[in-house]
Amino acid sequence: MNDSLASALRAGLAAPICLTWELTYGCNLSCRHCLSDSGPKAPGELDTGEALAFIDSFAEMGVFYVNIGGGEPMMRKDFFTILENAVARRVGVKFSTNGTFLDAAASRRLAGMDYVDVQVSIDGHDQATNDEIRGQGSFDRAVAALGNLAAAGFENPKISVVATRHNVAHLDDLEALARRFGATLRVTRLRPSGRGAQSYSDLRPTPEGNRSLFAWLSERPQVLTGDSFFHLSPLGDPLPGLNMCGAGRVVCLVDPVGDVYACPFTIHPDFRAGNIRQQPFSEIWRGSRLFSGLRAEPGPTGCSSCSAYAACQGGCMAAKFHTGAALDDPDPECVLGRSGGSSYTVVSIRPRRAAVAVD
Amino acid sequence: MPSERLRLNPRISLREESFGALCYNFSTRELFLVKSRLAMKLAELAATGVERALARAALGATEERFDQLVEALVARQVLLVEEDSGDACDE
Numbered sequence: 481m482n483d484s485l486a487s488a489l490r491a492g493l494a495a496p497i498c499l500t501w502e503l504t505y506g507c508n509l510s511c512r513h514c515l516s517d518s519g520p521k522a523p524g525e526l527d528t529g530e531a532l533a534f535i536d537s538f539a540e541m542g543v544f545y546v547n548i549g550g551g552e553p554m555m556r557k558d559f560f561t562i563l564e565n566a567v568a569r570r571v572g573v574k575f576s577t578n579g580t581f582l583d584a585a586a587s588r589r590l591a592g593m594d595y596v597d598v599q600v601s602i603d604g605h606d607q608a609t610n611d612e613i614r615g616q617g618s619f620d621r622a623v624a625a626l627g628n629l630a631a632a633g634f635e636n637p638k639i640s641v642v643a644t645r646h647n648v649a650h651l652d653d654l655e656a657l658a659r660r661f662g663a664t665l666r667v668t669r670l671r672p673s674g675r676g677a678q679s680y681s682d683l684r685p686t687p688e689g690n691r692s693l694f695a696w697l698s699e700r701p702q703v704l705t706g707d708s709f710f711h712l713s714p715l716g717d718p719l720p721g722l723n724m725c726g727a728g729r730v731v732c733l734v735d736p737v738g739d740v741y742a743c744p745f746t747i748h749p750d751f752r753a754g755n756i757r758q759q760p761f762s763e764i765w766r767g768s769r770l771f772s773g774l775r776a777e778p779g780p781t782g783c784s785s786c787s788a789y790a791a792c793q794g795g796c797m798a799a800k801f802h803t804g805a806a807l808d809d810p811d812p813e814c815v816l817g818r819s820g821g822s823s824y825t826v827v828s829i830r831p832r833r834a835a836v837a838v839d
Numbered sequence: 840m841p842s843e844r845l846r847l848n849p850r851i852s853l854r855e856e857s858f859g860a861l862c863y864n865f866s867t868r869e870l871f872l873v874k875s876r877l878a879m880k881l882a883e884l885a886a887t888g889v890e891r892a893l894a895r896a897a898l899g900a901t902e903e904r905f906d907q908l909v910e911a912l913v914a915r916q917v918l919l920v921e922e923d924s925g926d927a928c929d930e
């Protein structure tokens with residue numbers, strides 16, 4: 481994406497480009513790095529009527545597509561109703577799933593829908609590496625899901641990988657796995673949010689791992705990255721993408737109970753802009769104090785004197801916040817070593833919710 | 840000679856923004872910026888299909904400027920150019 485677009489986007493838009501909507505905190509897995517600390521469903525999740533009304537409101541705002549996640553979104557009984565309503569309103573859907581419920585019938589139904597992208601999460605090139613993070617049996621289920629999608633004729637699904645110190649050396653194998661299923665590989669950054677806070681020091685790539693990851697991605701512009709590695713830009717030419725923190729400017733998150741946060745990795749009261757049950761989403765997006773503040777030009781920061789600032793912009797706000805750094809400090813994975821390195825204490829932050837059984 | 844019609848690609852979504860418009864192509868999943876007001880007006884006119892000459896007149900653009908605009912929007916797959924066969928059976 482070009483510079484003029486990036487600067488226009490920084491000031492905020494009439495509607496988000498990346499609206500992420502976590503449909504439920506319910507999940508059949510309990511991955512060690514789950515950004516939303518999902519497991520049991522939360523009390524008071526939006527019901528079908530509320531979900532459909534929300535689709536109407538963001539469709540009216542001109543949202544091009546919605547990123548649906550969770551939890552495991554396919555655990556909602558109205559999952560396909562939600563998808564079909566979004567598509568009928570000409571809003572594209574990209575949804576992330578662990579693949580457990582992507583059986584032959586569901587895959588056929590998806591293959592028949594326009595405007596839908598599917599991302600199956602896999603965090604290792606083999607069962608052992610993946611299941612250590614995502615739980616026993618999860619690799620086989622995800623691979624079976626990819627097989628079902630291929631058999632149903634679903635074109636170009638994505639395999640979504642969170643880069644960790646255990647898988648960055650195996651990206652070639654992950655790419656081969658994607659090729660086997662006619663899928664595109666997507667690699668994103670591990671942020672210390674949700675359960676990722678507890679596992680961050682264990683799982684995050686080493687500085688060498690980050691360097692080899694950046695080199696690997698630089699040679700493969702076809703691999704999607706969700707724009708998540710701009711903190712590595714000082715290592716070479718920036719990867720394709722916006723290369724900026726989009727929180728509250730391009731991106732926001734709506735959680736299962738309708739709370740609106742600056743980005744999927746900031747589920748915390750400090751980054752809560754409002755709730756769609758109390759206020760129209762368009763008002764929250766356009767007028768909330770939090771988002772207006774995030775759209776303002778930043779003042780001098782702990783990175784101001786850094787020659788790489790133009791490319792890196794100090795990195796990811798969520799990664800700083802959850803590791804206890806000030807928001808204007810360097811990214812905890814600053815490639816120039818200005819972050820204080822491993823001396824950061826990871827602040828463990830859990831989403832505000834009480835546990836109830838998943839139905 | 841049959842005239843040409845300009846039609847907004849149905850796989851394109853446009854949204855007005857303070858700096859012009861954001862454009863999303865559902866086929867290529869590509870997002871891009873349309874800054875020229877003239878281009879936006881043309882896209883609007885083409886939403887339901889418009890004859891090329893009529894569109895140019897409505898925009899009040901010179902032929903050269905108009906052709907450039909159409910070419911750029913066609914290259915971006917925003918506009919489709921169709922042969923207008925509506926009144927072409929005069930042989």
Ligand code: SF4
Nearest residue numbers: 725727743796797798
């Ligand atoms: S806080 Fe981090 S994850 Fe969130 S939008 Fe900014 S860079 Fe991306």
Ligand code: SF4
Nearest residue numbers: 783786792810811814
């Ligand atoms: S000091 Fe800041 S701007 Fe410079 S590389 Fe580190 S995080 Fe990026």
